[in-house]
Amino acid sequence: xxxxxxxxxxxxxxxxxxxxxxxxxxxxxxxxxxxxxxxxxxxxxxxxxxxxxxxxxxxxxxxxxxxxxxxxxxxxxxxxxxxxxxxxxxxxxxxxxxxxxxxxxxxxxxxxxxxxxxxxxxxxxxxxxxxxxxxxxxxxxxxxxxxxxxxxxxxxxxxxxxxxxxxxxxxxxxxxxxxxxxxxxxxxxxxxxxxxxxxxxxxxxxxxxxxxxxxxxxxxxxxxxxxxxxxxxxxxxxxxx
Numbered sequence: 653x654x655x656x657x658x659x660x661x662x663x664x665x666x667x668x669x670x671x672x673x674x675x676x677x678x679x680x681x682x683x684x685x686x687x688x689x690x691x692x693x694x695x696x697x698x699x700x701x702x703x704x705x706x707x708x709x710x711x712x713x714x715x716x717x718x719x720x721x722x723x724x725x726x727x728x729x730x731x732x733x734x735x736x737x738x739x740x741x742x743x744x745x746x747x748x749x750x751x752x753x754x755x756x757x758x759x760x761x762x763x764x765x766x767x768x769x770x771x772x773x774x775x776x777x778x779x780x781x782x783x784x785x786x787x788x789x790x791x792x793x794x795x796x797x798x799x800x801x802x803x804x805x806x807x808x809x810x811x812x813x814x815x816x817x818x819x820x821x822x823x824x825x826x827x828x829x830x831x832x833x834x835x836x837x838x839x840x841x842x843x844x845x846x847x848x849x850x851x852x853x854x855x856x857x858x859x860x861x862x863x864x865x866x867x868x869x870x871x872x873x874x875x876x877x878x879x880x881x882x883x884x885x886x887x888x889x890x891x892x893x
Contacts, residue, residue, distance in 0.1 A: 674893045675866035683881050684716045697728040700877040704813045705758040707731035713750040727754040735763025737771040756783045769803040776804035787813040788823040794835045801839040812847030820847035833860050854892040
């Protein structure tokens, strides 16, 4: 079962359920072991110390994939890479060898986005499930969402590039976030919201009915995204889902 089915089912099912799922970003085998004991829906692999979408070493990813053993869907980031079509293509190809379910690609400022999409279309046509990450602190243009669909992407999410610039809920209004979610729904892409989200943000964001909300800092002690996951903090977030 794909993430679209697991997370939201059809658009009709999603409308009836009116619930978002929870994504937790982790960076180690130990954190994966912990998350497997929780009701977190999606495991996301990234290294916060290396940037907004810092990548984990491939050996670490493979070990986590083996441990999880399809108990939960796994996504992984390819790193904070410039939008160079060949560079992104090679990074996605290498990540696909780890057998993660979904690969997240940051659409950073500059570069040729359309050429990159065209190049990646070769991989999506082969069944690779890709997620585009747009950044709220970079004035994202939601007009790219139909192009993601045309190039067979699986999903799109909003995150923050500069973690010191504020949370997603501070950088974008409820109406702007609603437009993003509706645009993704119209393109039949599943969508996610993330970016320094706090527990207090959750009730309002749940009203948007995005397919998932993503967390890292809120799951750690003192909201320090580079610190290890904390059981109490994680449970406070989980209580909303």
